Amino acid sequence: MNGVECKTEAQSHARYWLRGLRLAHGTRRCGARCRTRSGLPCRGPAMKNGRCRMHGGSAGAPAGPRNGRYRHGRYTIGAKAMMTEVRRLTRALAAMCEDNPDPAGPTNAGR
Numbered sequence: 001m002n003g004v005e006c007k008t009e010a011q012s013h014a015r016y017w018l019r020g021l022r023l024a025h026g027t028r029r030c031g032a033r034c035r036t037r038s039g040l041p042c043r044g045p046a047m048k049n050g051r052c053r054m055h056g057g058s059a060g061a062p063a064g065p066r067n068g069r070y071r072h073g074r075y076t077i078g079a080k081a082m083m084t085e086v087r088r089l090t091r092a093l094a095a096m097c098e099d100n101p102d103p104a105g106p107t108n109a110g111r
Contacts, residue, residue, distance in 0.1 A: 029041065029044065030043070
């Protein structure tokens with residue numbers, strides 16, 4: 001262009017983009033092993049826990065009403081513990097009734 005240097009937006013940011021790319025390539029890699037015959041490790045960038053986002057990088061959904069699929073509280077940890085305790089008490093009561101039958105026999109209160 002007649003000796004005039006044309007500087008575009010893409011050229012001015014190329015230096016910073018390459019620096020970021022070098023930093024990304026220098027990060028730790030995921031420690032998960034490939035399930036193919038090669039057995040090579042995963043090449044994804046690792047998070048704080050040493051795994052990439054595909055091999056356990058996130059903690060999952062929040063518990064309770066903050067979860068989008070939360071419907072009711074029937075199977076929460078507290079409700080399950082209460083149901084277990086009720087079952088245990090029911091079995092204990094049934095065992096006590098079997099051990100000590102009523103000596104008078106069944107009563108017919110209606111007759």
